[in-house]
Amino acid sequence: MTIMRKLLTSAVASAMMVGGAQAEISDNTVKIGYLADMSGTYRGLAGPNGLAALKMAVADFGGKVDGAKIEIVTADDRNSPDVASTTVRRWVENDNVDMVAGLVASSVTIAATKVLEESNKLGLVNGSAASSITNEHCTPNHIHYAYDTYPLANGTAGAIVKEGGKTWYILTADYAFGHSMENDVTAVVEKNGGEVVGSIRHPFPTPDFSSFILQAQASGADVIALANAGADTTNAITTAAEFGVTQAGQTIAGLVVFLNDVHALGAEVAQGLQLTTGWYWDLNDETRAWSDRFMEETGDRPTMVHAGIYSSTMQYLNAIEATGSDDSQTVRKQMMDTPINDMFATNGRIREDGRMIHDMYLAEVKTPEESSSEWDLYKIVRTIPADEAFRPLADSNCKLVSSQ
Amino acid sequence: MSQTDIQSDIQASILRQQKTENRRKLILNGVLLVLLLLAPFVLYPVFLMKILCFALFAVAFNLLFGFTGLLSFGHAAFLATGGYTTGYLLSNFSGLTTEMGIIAGTLVATLLGLGFALLSIRRQGIYFAMVTLALAQLVFFFFVQAPFTGGEDGMHGVPRGELFGLINLEDNLNMYYFVLAVFLGCYLLVQRIVSSPYGHVLKAIKQNESRAVSLGYKVDRYKILAFVISAALAGLAGSMKSVVFQLASLNDAHWHMSGEVILMTLIGGMGTLLGPVLGATLVVNIEYQLGQGPLRDWVDPILGGIFVLTVLAFRSGIVGEVQKFVRKNMG
């Protein structure tokens, strides 16, 4: 049955090719696949709320782009690259999915983008943190939109050193992701005249951080940096608060911390924590207006990932409207040529390696006295300009970068 | 009628019964084979290959659990070791043909299995399960930290390459028939093992270990060999999986994977040949199909519910229950 459909659609497609109709929307439908962790550890990062953001974007387009219907299909990736690769393959080969959104766990994203590259469809990555996605794993078929570890680590570390945090102690999750962040941070700290006085590689995951916090305290470093993510980070921050780390004058720097993490911790525990974010709901009127709508849908304030999913989908649909085509390369080129100015970014632009660069913000978590509501959590300390924030193309290992 | 007549009569009827049963089996197997050969034209080949890899994994596990009575809670270690080894070799040594990579992965998993077996084989019941779990956790921690696995990112871009340097495995159909051939070979191998004198000793050990000892069997040796074969086949499943998907990831090493293979075996019918295959097909489908549909947020609770239901209501699994039914009503 599926074979029949496949044959039919390819027959239709080739008929269109003969007609020379390059600028056509295939089967007169734009189909978006939303692939994310809906049930596991990364559910909070994109999950069901990310799907809500995606649906908001589609609804804002009236469910149609350039006369073609917009459809959404969804799947839980179960944080498994096998599932991701099978799902995406079936989506593009049998269901004519044009674009895949969401994409959280790095293993899932890399597996999915490899399939997208083979089948020449498009992926808009918002959930993943790994900067390798537009570095050694870059493809001409995906865009990494909201953030990655490079600005998170570098933005935070650079800014804190400049503000006088000279000596650093790093708690590193002991696997590839943690190691690469530790290296990034060390480089930035040293470049800015600071010094890394010690580091600990802790197992992933670690349920109890007291032993490591104690060692970090004993080091006497100005700053304790957390080169880990998710539950490891929130557990480390809770324990640090309990052991009076900030009261004793040390600063905690979270390298990969999201609004949902800080919300779970609460201002009382997380106060004084410095972190970098790509977006915050309470930046300006435009962000607040969108966040209010989002909150009506979901009951939560959006994280930068949710906002990124909305914004990137709007950009994508705009590009289809502008070109009248849903061909991946046509759309991607149009997206690269159009500066991004919306509630998510000002003068954002997509580079040839697929990295969307935009201003990032160094934020500090408010004290309970400063915080007026449960989601009023950040004060923006500094804006990190787009060109400083992301990995320079000169350092890129991406095969698409011409200097390579 | 004389007594010898009666005896020969009984023998004849037993023979006849065996014959009908054999014929039934033959027809069933023939139908299944034809279905498997035609399947990739109807269903999605990569998905079918995934099922075959997990089916092989479950068949391997069942050799130990279903036929020897040893519950290993650490079989994920072999699946992952096979996968990572093959993935690493094929990605880094371009001279290697695909089957060499797969053989190497299987060998490393076999050696690991021997190590596990030597350390655990004297433990009984729950202690055996726990030792294998502990050893598998050690392997998991190694894979998390070892740089070549890529940690959470996983290992990607494993080339499928060419079989014997001749057949292009990038083609999904070629790949499918290769996986199918390997799977069938292993399935037949396990079938042979189980019905061989060696297999009968394994079953005897399962039923009553101390009697097997008193009959003079060197029980430990039999168990070690069963463990090693099981580990080797599990490793082979992992190796093929890494070639099929062109990736290897930590999911395969996690203890949940060890739990999942138990579920596959149990639900299909442990101690039967076809059971684990059916169980793997079911579990992979449940995870995948539900993940797409409106129940996608409920996959874990549903799997949990199936676990509970299987243990409570049909411990012999689907195939086991069907066999019971057939014996009762058609014997």
Add this chain to the structure above:
Amino acid sequence: MSMIFGVPIAVLYGQLLIGIINGAFYALLSLGLAVIFGLLKIINFAHGAMYMLGAMATVILFDTLGVNYWVALFLAPVLVGIVGVLVEYFLLRRIAGQDHIYSLLLTFGVALIMQGILTNIYGVSGLRYSMPDVFKGGVNLGFMFLPFYRAWVIVAALLVCFGTWFMIEKTKLGAYLRAGTEDSQLMQGFGINVPLLVSLTYGFGVMLAAFAGVLAAPIYSVTPVMGSHILIVVFAVVVIGGLGSIGGAIITGILMGVVEGLTKTFYPPASSAVIFLVMVVVLMIRPSGLFGKEA
């Protein structure tokens, strides 16, 4: 400052104390497992989920009904205990007398169900729970800053552990329990309701896990998946101590906390593996664990 293998003695004291605190946690959790296995021969893979339920209940009771920490300390374990009794009554009872392996598989399924349902309702980002005011701050011991709450954890956990041990090993009720589960027909003959005893024992075992969950709520990230990782570690602890040995579970729990703490100081990357390593070695030398009776 004097040093041991490059670690200042003062730091080492701190690490030892931290090890004992974590050990008290392990002791509490493994004690519940040991009670359930020792008396009922059930391998309770839902123990991690029960621990999680205890912590989740603490947070949810506070958020919805404003129940404070002290009340939760009793109420949450009781509620989870009731869940435990229901699980025993409706599910585990049906496989009594079968191979223990089936109880492992059944409770594994139960854990998946609980985790999955709560994940759908509460997500996995973690629920917020504030430290009770009494416990804010801490005391400087000279070699380390000891938060009051950690001091409380160690006191509460050890009290409950000792109380449980005393009750089972030294009182009449304990004697009934042990006898009832060993020879149920005899006890039935004495007019004791053995099935009820079994349900209550299972309920009590999971209450201990839930109690640990309440203790964990203010200091660890409370999520529906918090139990799945600790489960395996705690199982290793029980196996090292000797399955079913009540005293063994307590002592081994504390011991393993210290071993893990020292590993975190001298070679952190191995700290999550070390308990499994100890387990393999112990079982090589003593097949029934440190305190287990020879099978």
